[in-house]
Amino acid sequence: MSEGTPEAVARRRVWKTPPGVPLCVEADLPDPGARSLVLQIGEAFFHGFVVRKDGQVAGYVDRCPHAGHPLALELDRYLTPDGQLILCGWHGAVFEPLSGLCVGGPCAGGRLTPWPVQVTGGVIRTA
Numbered sequence: 260m261s262e263g264t265p266e267a268v269a270r271r272r273v274w275k276t277p278p279g280v281p282l283c284v285e286a287d288l289p290d291p292g293a294r295s296l297v298l299q300i301g302e303a304f305f306h307g308f309v310v311r312k313d314g315q316v317a318g319y320v321d322r323c324p325h326a327g328h329p330l331a332l333e334l335d336r337y338l339t340p341d342g343q344l345i346l347c348g349w350h351g352a353v354f355e356p357l358s359g360l361c362v363g364g365p366c367a368g369g370r371l372t373p374w375p376v377q378v379t380g381g382v383i384r385t386a
C-alpha cells in the first residue's frame with residue numbers, strides 16, 4: 260500500500276487527542292460561533308471543531324454520523340445562519356450545539372462524537 264492510497268490516508272487519522280492541548284482563546288470565538296481545528300499527533304491527524312453557544316463551549320469530532328463526511332462545506336461554517344444549530348452541509352442534518360444530538364435530517368436521533376474540551380484561564384484546551 261503506497262502512502263497516498265485512501266487506506267493509508269485513513270490510517271493516518273486519529274479520533275482522540277491527549278489532554279491539555281491549547282486550541283484557541285475563548286474570546287476569539289463568537290457566541291454563537293464555531294471553529295475547525297486540526298491537530299497533528301505524531302504522524303496522524305485529528306479533525307475536530309469547537310462550538311460556543313450561550314457562554315458554553317463544546318467540542319466534536321468533525322465527522323457526521325450520517326455518512327461520515329466532515330460537516331462544514333466552507334471553513335468554520337458549522338452553524339445554521341441563525342447560529343442556533345450545527346448544520347452538516349452535505350445532506351442537511353442539524354444538531355444541538357451543546358449536546359450534539361441530531362434533531363433533524365437523515366440521522367435524526369443520532370449524535371456527533373464528543374471531543375472533550377474545557378476552558379481554563381480563558382483558553383479552550385483538550386480535556
Ligand code: FES
Pocket residue numbers: 323324325326327328347348349350351352364365
Ligand atoms: S453526511 Fe452529514 S447529513 Fe449526510
